[in-house]
Amino acid sequence: MGVSIRVLNLSDRFFMIASENRLMAHIALISSLHIGQVSKTARLVIAFFFLSCWTTIGFSQQMMLELKDGMLLGPGELNQIANVVPPQGKVLSGADVKALTIQVLDDSLRRTYMHRNRLAKEPFLVNQGQIKIELANKNLLALNAEPVPPGPIVSSPPFDLYGRRLCGVRSPNRLAWLVQGITEITPSYVRVQGIKSLDGACDWDMRLALSSFDSETLTKILSNNANQSNPNDWIGIVNLFEAAKRFDYARKNLEQAILKFNPALDSFKPVLTRLDQNIADQLFTASDLAVDAGQFQHSKLILESIQRAKLSIETQLKVAGKLDSLASGVKDRDELMVWITEDVSKVVDPSAKAEMQSLLPEISANLRPDTAVRFADYRRRRSDPTLKTEQLAALAISGWIYGSSAGKDNPSNVAAGIKARRLIVDYFSKPAREDQIVEAIVKLETLSPELVAKIVANMAPPLTTPESMGVKYRSDSVDSTQPPAESLIPGRFTIELPMGGELPGRVARYTVQLPPEYNPFRRYPCIFTLPGDLTNTDWQIAWWAGQYSPQSKQCTGEATKRGYIVVSPDWAEPKQPGYNYTENEHALVLKPLRDAIRRFSIDTDKVYLSGHFMGADAAWDIALAHPDLWAGCVVIGGEAKKFVKQYWENALYVPMYFVSGEYDAFNELSNGQEWDKLLSRWQIDCLVTLYRGRKPDHFQEELPRIMDWMSFPARVRNPFPVTKDLKKDIKFEVTTSRAGDKFFWWLEIKELSPEKLMHPLLYGKADTEYKIKSSINKDAEDGSVVSLPAVPAADFTIWLSPEFVNFDKPINIAIKGPSKRREPKPEIRVILEDVRSRADRQHPFWMRVDYSKAGN
Numbered sequence: 001m002g003v004s005i006r007v008l009n010l011s012d013r014f015f016m017i018a019s020e021n022r023l024m025a026h027i028a029l030i031s032s033l034h035i036g037q038v039s040k041t042a043r044l045v046i047a048f049f050f051l052s053c054w055t056t057i058g059f060s061q062q063m064m065l066e067l068k069d070g071m072l073l074g075p076g077e078l079n080q081i082a083n084v085v086p087p088q089g090k091v092l093s094g095a096d097v098k099a100l101t102i103q104v105l106d107d108s109l110r111r112t113y114m115h116r117n118r119l120a121k122e123p124f125l126v127n128q129g130q131i132k133i134e135l136a137n138k139n140l141l142a143l144n145a146e147p148v149p150p151g152p153i154v155s156s157p158p159f160d161l162y163g164r165r166l167c168g169v170r171s172p173n174r175l176a177w178l179v180q181g182i183t184e185i186t187p188s189y190v191r192v193q194g195i196k197s198l199d200g201a202c203d204w205d206m207r208l209a210l211s212s213f214d215s216e217t218l219t220k221i222l223s224n225n226a227n228q229s230n231p232n233d234w235i236g237i238v239n240l241f242e243a244a245k246r247f248d249y250a251r252k253n254l255e256q257a258i259l260k261f262n263p264a265l266d267s268f269k270p271v272l273t274r275l276d277q278n279i280a281d282q283l284f285t286a287s288d289l290a291v292d293a294g295q296f297q298h299s300k301l302i303l304e305s306i307q308r309a310k311l312s313i314e315t316q317l318k319v320a321g322k323l324d325s326l327a328s329g330v331k332d333r334d335e336l337m338v339w340i341t342e343d344v345s346k347v348v349d350p351s352a353k354a355e356m357q358s359l360l361p362e363i364s365a366n367l368r369p370d371t372a373v374r375f376a377d378y379r380r381r382r383s384d385p386t387l388k389t390e391q392l393a394a395l396a397i398s399g400w401i402y403g404s405s406a407g408k409d410n411p412s413n414v415a416a417g418i419k420a421r422r423l424i425v426d427y428f429s430k431p432a433r434e435d436q437i438v439e440a441i442v443k444l445e446t447l448s449p450e451l452v453a454k455i456v457a458n459m460a461p462p463l464t465t466p467e468s469m470g471v472k473y474r475s476d477s478v479d480s481t482q483p484p485a486e487s488l489i490p491g492r493f494t495i496e497l498p499m500g501g502e503l504p505g506r507v508a509r510y511t512v513q514l515p516p517e518y519n520p521f522r523r524y525p526c527i528f529t530l531p532g533d534l535t536n537t538d539w540q541i542a543w544w545a546g547q548y549s550p551q552s553k554q555c556t557g558e559a560t561k562r563g564y565i566v567v568s569p570d571w572a573e574p575k576q577p578g579y580n581y582t583e584n585e586h587a588l589v590l591k592p593l594r595d596a597i598r599r600f601s602i603d604t605d606k607v608y609l610s611g612h613f614m615g616a617d618a619a620w621d622i623a624l625a626h627p628d629l630w631a632g633c634v635v636i637g638g639e640a641k642k643f644v645k646q647y648w649e650n651a652l653y654v655p656m657y658f659v660s661g662e663y664d665a666f667n668e669l670s671n672g673q674e675w676d677k678l679l680s681r682w683q684i685d686c687l688v689t690l691y692r693g694r695k696p697d698h699f700q701e702e703l704p705r706i707m708d709w710m711s712f713p714a715r716v717r718n719p720f721p722v723t724k725d726l727k728k729d730i731k732f733e734v735t736t737s738r739a740g741d742k743f744f745w746w747l748e749i750k751e752l753s754p755e756k757l758m759h760p761l762l763y764g765k766a767d768t769e770y771k772i773k774s775s776i777n778k779d780a781e782d783g784s785v786v787s788l789p790a791v792p793a794a795d796f797t798i799w800l801s802p803e804f805v806n807f808d809k810p811i812n813i814a815i816k817g818p819s820k821r822r823e824p825k826p827e828i829r830v831i832l833e834d835v836r837s838r839a840d841r842q843h844p845f846w847m848r849v850d851y852s853k854a855g856n
Contacts, residue, residue, distance in 0.1 A: 730776040
């Protein structure tokens with residue numbers, strides 16, 4: 001039976017809303033401030049030239065930062081500080097310059113903190129043109145205003161046409177009501193200040209990203225505050241939208257201004273053509289992004305939506321060229337399928353021919369430009385006159401099952417590989433391990449551990465997801481007597497898993513949203529996002545992937561555009577007040593992760609853990625407890641407690657991105673010290689972002705920058721961490737003090753020694769902990785050296801792979817003493833056992849060494 005949901009509206013606050021009657025009782029407070037027609041938009045002082053000389057208040061010199069990973073931050077004002085909290089964004093008076101290791105960039109919307117050694121080069125100056133439109137609300141600000149009351153926002157309806165709203169803040173003893181007004185609008189942020197409260201004025205300077213406002217709302221607020229008879233004010237609105245790269249609304253407002261002030265603005269008509277060009281360029285970028293995400297049909301639709309008649313001949317030719325390129329990809333795909341089908345039909349061996357033909361429907365259904373690379377050898381060698389047709393067929397099919405570099409041209413051997421893949425899928429899809437399937441795979445001739453690893457890496461996910469797990473969208477009927485209409489959301493599933501083990505009878509549940517044009521033979525990056533006490537899995541999916549649109553039949557958010565799979569596990573108990581740091585909670589997160597990897601084509605090197613509020617607390621802890629699993633961790637509104645304070649150095653292996661509000665109490669109470677520790681080590685990849693004047697919030701406006709941060713190569717999981725100092729060594733040193741935190745990269749501990757373990761629910765001051773250390777030298781003359789100088793356990797397993805040890809020479813394993821030589825023994829059984837357990841098909845282990853203090 002499908003799961004039915006009503007998709008949440010992200011424009012609605014998810015905090016507890018005060019009763020409607022209480023809210024309406026204070027509407028008069030806003031109305032009392034509406035005195036006739038609001039005065040005109042502040043005069044802009046630069047000459048009245050559009051685009052060639054923007055309307056601005058002035059130019060300011062600001063800094064741009066380039067990080068070592070290639071990410072650009074800024075422009076903004078730059079300072080060096082010693083601590084994040086306190087003080088915020090200011091150099092400590094009298095502090096030693098050497099102690100000022102933290103750079104803080106203030107772009108007026110937020111402050112971003114990083115270690116100064118994370119910069120690729122010296123910051124550079126830019127002359128930043130600043131467009132700023134001031135609203136009449138600025139004239140209503142009172143002197144000697146009171147500080148912002150503590151506590152979270154519990155009510156914040158949308159802004160009215162005057163840019164004002166009534167905001168409720170939950171103070172310790174009461175609910176405080178304040179009027180906020182928009183006082184400034186710039187292309188990057190909106191400044192919201194406290195105008196009045198029931199108890200007097202409030203000195204509250206809050207910044208919201210301009211992206212938080214839809215263009216229609218902005219237009220209404222700006223036009224309502226503009227001088228209706230002055231064209232300068234209207235051109236200022238156009239300039240603002242243009243600088244914010246909202247070219248469609250810049251064009252719309254310019255058209256209206258030209259009509260309104262005809263003929264005074266006739267000279268601006270040519271600018272409409274330029275804006276059309278800017279709109280086309282944005283669509284080109286969106287089209288290219290869709291191609292990069294594997295969304296070829298969507299890319300075509302974007303290009304076809306461009307109104308070419310309004311564009312220059314050069315741009316029209318560019319559109320035609322991109323459409324021709326997409327059409328050429330379809331033609332190449334059809335031609336390639338004809339070649340493969342023809343060559344397979346000429347295979348002499350009937351058994352091999354039947355095996356190969358069984359794959360043709362699968363190839364035809366999933367052959368696209370991003371999977372066609374598997375046939376590179378086949379394309380290259382198809383003109384080789386020395387190859388027989390059946391050898392060419394074997395080359396083609398081997399590319400599909402083994403990958404592009406396999407180069408197998410023996411039909412019988414390739415047929416054996418097809419049979420092996422079928423058995424492997426059968427083995428992985430069984431609910432319980434079946435050794436007879438493993439034995440049947442091992443007995444296949446010509447099959448080696450290397451080929452099994454290639455099959456596993458290039459196969460589609462072994463588990464299928466039935467339509468009964470699909471999630472339905474419910475839309476209300478126009479006729480109230482009719483039931484709501486329901487339809488399946490494409491790519492949305494809710495999956496339930498029996499936990500077993502220590503949680504018998506418990507079910508783990510998670511929701512997944514696949515990107516459009518999902519292809520199970522393409523690897524997709526994944527966002528694994530944990531809901532908190534104020535959110536649920538549907539909300540988390542919508543935050544990342546966007547709202548589902550029944551018109552376009554897809555989501556429209558950043559993760560969707562960039563081709564991410566978004567997964568959200570329902571890990572907490574109903575009404576659970578906080579994260580408890582328990583092993584059971586970890587299990588309710590990690591089991592859905594592994595099931596999702598078995599079920600969907602997730603790139604295990606690009607899985608990003610994230611969470612909001614209580615879910616952010618969990619994400620922060622789980623990232624540090626299992627640093628070998630994640631390409632990065634995004635913590636939004638989280639609090640540092642318990643094991644997070646102990647495990648902070650494990651962040652050496654997990655890039656961390658923190659987002660919070662300047663007025664979040666957790667920053668000063670618990671997070672500041674932890675951020676300072678992370679930011680004090682340049683080896684730790686860490687960014688901390690604090691939004692100016694903001695209380696706890698979900699910070700949707702930070703999402704584009706988060707997605708940019710994740711897109712850099714530095715945010716790819718390194719399955720075998722290489723040290724900074726000894727490039728030949730693969731090395732890790734981690735902290736653990738919880739019984740379940742015992743698997744790190746190639747080391748799996750059966751049970752940690754109990755002396756220094758901390759129970760999450762009995763957690764006190766953490767004076768005890770374990771350090772686990774291991775290093776591997778793959779290039780030693782006498783063979784790879786695996787060293788484990790610190791392992792707090794009597795029994796453990798070492799897992800080995802040719803990715804980090806040399807299987808052509810003996811392997812030397814040193815455990816707290818002299819090394820012992822072992823002959824390399826890669827096994828198909830080990831590969832299958834490991835992939836069944838960890839689900840990682842990209843980096844399977846080939847050999848295991850079990851160590852017991854009693855036996856070794």
